[in-house]
Amino acid sequence: MTRELIDQIVIHPGRRLTAKLVATLKTTEPDSFETTVVDQLDLTFEGLAGDRHAGFTRPAGGREPWYPGGVEIKSGRQLSIVSAEELWEIGYALGLPPIEAGWMGANLVIEGAPRLSFLSRGTRIFMPSGASVVVENQNAPCRHTGRAIATRTGRPGDELSFPRISRRLRGLVASVERPGAAVAGSDVTLQLPEQWIY
Secondary structure, three states: OOHHHHHOOOOEOOEEEEEEEEEEEEOOOOOOOOOEEEOEEEEEOOEOOOOOOOOOEEEOOOOOOOOOOOOEEEOOOOEEEEEHHHHHHHHHHHOOOOOOHHHHOOOEEEEOOOOHHHOOOOOEEEOOOOOEEEEEEEOOOOHHHHHHHHHHHOOOOHHHHHHHHOOOOOOEEEEEEEOEEEEOOEEEEEEEOOEOOO
16 A cells, blocks of 8 residues: 555544443343443453353354354453433334333443444543443344333334334443443543544
8 A cells, every 4th residue: 555545544533522421230130131220330350240241251142143153252242331312312213211221231321422332442431430441342232132122111012123223322332441440420531542444
């Protein structure tokens, strides 16, 4: 590639945003998909102790069709992060109040980060305690979550409509980069990396 071609690539500089961590949630039942509001989360290198997504590795599933199902891969899904604004948007599209974050198995609810679900991989979220998490990917909606929402709303059709409506609004998955406390009600800093389209 010539220098001229390299210079044509548009690089958006990294930037910093401030938002609010309005809720922290975790599973309270070992086999439960849903999460419950708690005052704070104690983040470890493995994620959240006792959570269904805790650990350094996980089995590959339908989201990784390039691997045989069940083979062990690095876990980039220790935490689920959703946006308060996007929960409202999903609920509105379904003809409901804002969707409860716990119905979706979320761990962190952030308010004030425009289009949270579009934060790029490598974005870091810093907590006042010094803890930080790194965004691994968008969280693709699935019928499993749709089924949980349909059960809660008593509307069976939500199982199928949720994945379509919540596409690119479902939030993010992340892993813990530095352990510490994530406290509900605290301000958090989002550090976006440089971005470009390859």
